[in-house]
Amino acid sequence: MKKINILHTEWSTGWGGQEMRILSESLALRDTYGAKVLLATRDGAVLGQKASEAGLEVAYFGFKNSLDIRSAYGIAKLAKKHEIDIINTHSGKDTWIGWMASILSGAKFVRTRHIGNKISSHPLNFVNKRADFIITTGEQIRQNFIDFNGILPSKIKSIPTGIDARIFEPSKYDKNKVRDELGIPRSAVCVGSMGLFREVKRLDIFLNIALSIHKTHPNTHFLLVGSGDTESFVRDFISMNEMSEFVTLLPFSPEPAKMLSAMDIFMLTSSSEGVPQTLMQALFMQKACIATNVGSVRDLFFKDNFLLCDCDENQLKSALKLLLDHPQMLENLSSNKQEFVRTNFSLEKMASDVYSVYKKILGSKE
Numbered sequence: 473m474k475k476i477n478i479l480h481t482e483w484s485t486g487w488g489g490q491e492m493r494i495l496s497e498s499l500a501l502r503d504t505y506g507a508k509v510l511l512a513t514r515d516g517a518v519l520g521q522k523a524s525e526a527g528l529e530v531a532y533f534g535f536k537n538s539l540d541i542r543s544a545y546g547i548a549k550l551a552k553k554h555e556i557d558i559i560n561t562h563s564g565k566d567t568w569i570g571w572m573a574s575i576l577s578g579a580k581f582v583r584t585r586h587i588g589n590k591i592s593s594h595p596l597n598f599v600n601k602r603a604d605f606i607i608t609t610g611e612q613i614r615q616n617f618i619d620f621n622g623i624l625p626s627k628i629k630s631i632p633t634g635i636d637a638r639i640f641e642p643s644k645y646d647k648n649k650v651r652d653e654l655g656i657p658r659s660a661v662c663v664g665s666m667g668l669f670r671e672v673k674r675l676d677i678f679l680n681i682a683l684s685i686h687k688t689h690p691n692t693h694f695l696l697v698g699s700g701d702t703e704s705f706v707r708d709f710i711s712m713n714e715m716s717e718f719v720t721l722l723p724f725s726p727e728p729a730k731m732l733s734a735m736d737i738f739m740l741t742s743s744s745e746g747v748p749q750t751l752m753q754a755l756f757m758q759k760a761c762i763a764t765n766v767g768s769v770r771d772l773f774f775k776d777n778f779l780l781c782d783c784d785e786n787q788l789k790s791a792l793k794l795l796l797d798h799p800q801m802l803e804n805l806s807s808n809k810q811e812f813v814r815t816n817f818s819l820e821k822m823a824s825d826v827y828s829v830y831k832k833i834l835g836s837k838e
Contacts, residue, residue, distance in 0.1 A: 477508045479556045481566040483535045487518035488668035489749040490586040493633040500823035538568035548576035580604045586746050588767030604833045609746040610768020632747040634822030640756035645733035660693035664735035669700030672744040679709050681789045694719045697731045732757040743783045755813045760805035762791045774812040
């Protein structure tokens with residue numbers, strides 16, 4: 473089979489788990505299978521910058537709305553020029569545009585869905601049924617498509633984002649040295665979270681818990697790493713409640729494994745998720761984890777490898793208190809070797825599964 477030529481489209485200009493997945497998948501397909509990968513996105517997209525730095529060809533289009541014919545023609549022209557086999561779309565607006573471009577160029581249309589929110593089943597929202605194949609990043613997202621959008625099970629597959637175990641390797645980091653660098657006391661129990669600051673991440677819950685827990689457990693320190701829409705709220709909350717002595721707020725880091733190495737406990741308080749990359753990364757780094765049972769988080773849950781809660785402040789606070797009051801339980805979770813996530817959520821497995829889907833829809837018998 474000839475090498476596959478792939479064009480990803482992405483409307484979002486931010487830098488969160490979705491954009492990270494697109495880049496990691498693109499590089500894995502290029503480096504492992506020799507695929508040619510291009511990206512079409514908007515001006516100012518962080519993904520565009522990072523993809524270009526990684527050696528991918530990036531083109532910029534308006535993506536003004538879902539029916540932006542000009543962008544669709546431009547992407548179709550790009551697809552024909554590079555003999556694109558697959559157009560893989562990721563957000564709502566670029567999915568409609570990518571679908572039109574696939575018709576105009578003759579490329580196969582793949583839709584990747586990253587988030588757990590249900591998609592409207594209105595008859596006019598038909599674009600997903602036009603896909604040659606749908607990839608989801610979690611099993612619950614896949615099931616929603618089947619149950620609420622009438623997608624045939626044979627045309628959809630959950631392929632979670634893969635983690636590069638070479639990067640997220642605990643033995644590479646000295647926790648005490650990292651804490652000294654970040655200004656976190658060596659003796660503290662550090663509870664952290666990391667990711668894009670959005671409403672659905674429910675950092676209000678994280679901060680309320682930090683404020684309450686520190687009063688009863690003064691040896692705790694809290695670390696938040698990221699930025700985004702709710703960053704001003706986070707800063708204001710920390711300031712108004714005089715939490716700066718026990719809460720460290722850091723911007724996005726190009727070394728997420730290093731940030732995780734400073735933590736003892738990773739806590740995900742989201743109200744909506746796919747399969748969250750930060751939780752996977754924390755599990756790879758052998759951190760004790762607490763997470764909300766939303767979206768496809770449960771895909772990562774196996775034999776009590778972390779604590780699973782409802783998206784409820786009291787439940788999450790009780791789970792954290794349980795670990796703080798029972799050091800042996802904390803140690804047991806931290807020492808878990810995480811064979812399950814390393815076997816099922818590796819970068820290599822993601823690349824292999826995506827490549828298999830591409831071969832299938834292109835008719836390869838290889």
